[in-house]
Amino acid sequence: MSHYLGFSTFNGTKGGFKLTGKDLVIRDLLNHIYTLKGERVMMPGFGTRIPLMAFEPLDQITLTAVEDDLNEVFAYDQRVELISLAVMALPDNNAIVAFVDLKFVEISGVVETLRLEFPTAS
Numbered sequence: 001m002s003h004y005l006g007f008s009t010f011n012g013t014k015g016g017f018k019l020t021g022k023d024l025v026i027r028d029l030l031n032h033i034y035t036l037k038g039e040r041v042m043m044p045g046f047g048t049r050i051p052l053m054a055f056e057p058l059d060q061i062t063l064t065a066v067e068d069d070l071n072e073v074f075a076y077d078q079r080v081e082l083i084s085l086a087v088m089a090l091p092d093n094n095a096i097v098a099f100v101d102l103k104f105v106e107i108s109g110v111v112e113t114l115r116l117e118f119p120t121a122s
Contacts, residue, residue: 021107033070036048036051054120056120057121070087071085098115100113
């Protein structure tokens with residue numbers, strides 16, 4: 001079993017700046033999701049288009065783009081295995097929500113559901 005240890009300056013980190021285990025993996029996944037493609041040096045394919053979706057219409061094209069990018073992120077990180085992904089529009093909230101069931105491979109097979117919400121244009 002692997003033990004992950006990392007550092008985060010993200011506000012709200014419980015216990016200071018140190019992250020371990022599942023919390024570190026989730027923070028790494030979120031960092032990957034919110035990094036724009038082409039933003040990482042020497043890794044032009046790393047990241048997603050999701051941060052740019054704030055002004056896109058809430059339609060099937062946008063939902064498919066978000067789903068495709070999330071699938072790439074979860075396939076990239078070998079510490080997790082994607083069990084299921086559901087992406088849907090929340091027109092009343094002007095948002096896209098994704099429900100993600102992830103298995104944390106090296107952390108005793110722990111499974112967790114993440115709810116990710118991304119704002120969009122009205």
